[in-house]
Ligand SMILES: Cc1ncc(C[n+]2csc(CCOP(=O)(O)OP(=O)(O)O)c2C)c(N)n1
């Protein structure tokens with residue numbers, strides 16, 4: 001049996017520093033754009049986009065080794081949005097990072113747009129993997145990590161999972177694979193917001209206890225508050241330092257985070273805010289940011 | 292006439308069936324609000340099971356339930372039912388010929404803004420290719436209700452393809468439906484439009500438009516694609532000599548393919564297919580997409596004219 005265990009000569013991107021004030025500002029802009037684009041599209045998924053925003057901001061502005069001007073660089077870090085319905089947070093983050101102009105965000109879900117309802121790597125080249133069917137992104141991310149090891153490249157592959165999504169059996173097939181091949185360059189982040197479409201994950205199909213499951217599957221596990229930028233940043237640093245196992249960061253989050261009328265409300269999983277609601281939400285986000 | 296999605300009619304029929312029959316178990320995979328199984332689940336929580344986001348498991352559980360003599364209805368989006376859980380359906384449901392009804396909603400491009408990842412354009416092809424499977428594709432709410440009830444009575448696997456978008460009711464409650472039997476919605480002698488699913492209203496509209504131009508076109512609602520109502524197809528070929536098939540599905544492996552392969556063997560007849568030309572869908576409004584992929588009543592009218600020229 002072949003197992004890949006590698007010693008990284010250099011830890012790509014590890015030297016980066018999280019500038020928390022800057023990241024918080026980016027997170028604010030990302031949240032505002034999520035709301036605006038969903039309002040314009042009149043459909044889509046705000047809850048799981050807002051719960052993942054702080055993590056996305058830390059990844060793209062604190063950790064990931066990527067350059068919008070050189071987005072095909074074979075050594076770039078990869079990010080896979082396995083919970084593809086949260087496409088708005090990915091698009092808003094990519095625009096915030098400078099991959100494409102902010103105005104394009106308003107084409108979300110419209111005929112002919114590069115911003116499909118779920119991320120489409122053929123239409124928008126900065127998307128590393130087409131997703132939308134839950135449970136498949138972790139396998140693809142593991143595949144990217146395999147190539148990194150075979151090619152002796154120093155990039156990391158990040159993948160964002162939903163807590164409902166891990167009910168899919170394929171997640172656990174990929175979990176087993178990744179530990180078996182010691183994919184220490186693979187870092188998963190679980191958006192643990194406790195809700196799926198039909199209700200609370202504990203009522204629909206309880207995946208708990210979650211950390212113990214990943215540990216039993218051979219992963220390096222950390223439990224953090226997914227809205228505490230420092231905790232997110234530090235956890236990613238630790239995950240990068242792990243040399244023998246794939247890492248998962250179980251980030252406790254609030255679905256709809258930042259907009260009080262959306263927070264922890266299952267109904268905001270997949271319905272777009274109207275204009276009035278969007279204005280109110282943006283006002284609240286700014287107030288929280290300034291206050 | 293009332294406008295409603297076929298998935299809504301499914302929810303209603305399921306509830307009525309549940310009230311009449313104790314042996315129904317309904318299963319869903321975290322989409323019960325969208326698939327409308329929540330209507331049943333609300334009244335019969337003890338006979339409703341949500342498996343979570345796990346479609347392969349959904350079909351396996353349904354198969355196990357069916358082995359005990361109960362009738363299992365399993366629902367999720369068509370893309371996940373037919374494609375994600377494909378092999379479970381094949382080996383745990385069709386191969387042992389178990390009594391599972393797969394009511395799959397959000398089929399076709401009229402899913403709309405969710406985009407190509409969620410638009411099943413190949414589900415009829417996949418499901419039809421499995422021995423023992425019956426494939427039902429109703430085009431309005433009334434026929435959906437009737438066919439769901441028939442699917443309950445029928446012993447064996449049935450795949451019922453349902454839509455997200457609202458469609459106008461075509462039929463009256465009193466009309467007769469039977470699995471395996473086409474409904475002649477309009478008679479004619481110059482050509483026949485064979486249609487299933489979402490496009491039923493557009494096909495009727497096309498026939499009416501053609502009538503104004505002096506062409507008498509028959510419309511057959513082929514709400515069962517498998518087994519195909521070969522009697523009606525043969526008659527249409529003999530009596531009208533030209534066929535147009537219409538479906539919100541890939542032209543490869545769908546209604547058009549079924550009709551064409553049957554007629555190729557028995558009575559070669561000019562056929563024109565209106566359907567998706569082997570491409571994936573994309574985000575957009577349902578009606579915009581129907582235009583984008585050339586499935587409008589205007590496209591049907593043109594196809595009829597073309598096929599008549601080839602007679
Ligand atoms: C295979 C598959 N089944 C069902 C769906 C429909 N769906 C979209 S989002 C969702 C719930 C996801 O819940 P979770 O993973 O917790 O995401 P989050 O709460 O972060 O939005 C479901 C069932 C899907 N996209 N893919």
Ligand SMILES: [Mg+2]
Nearest residue numbers: 163164195196
């Ligand atoms: Mg969740």
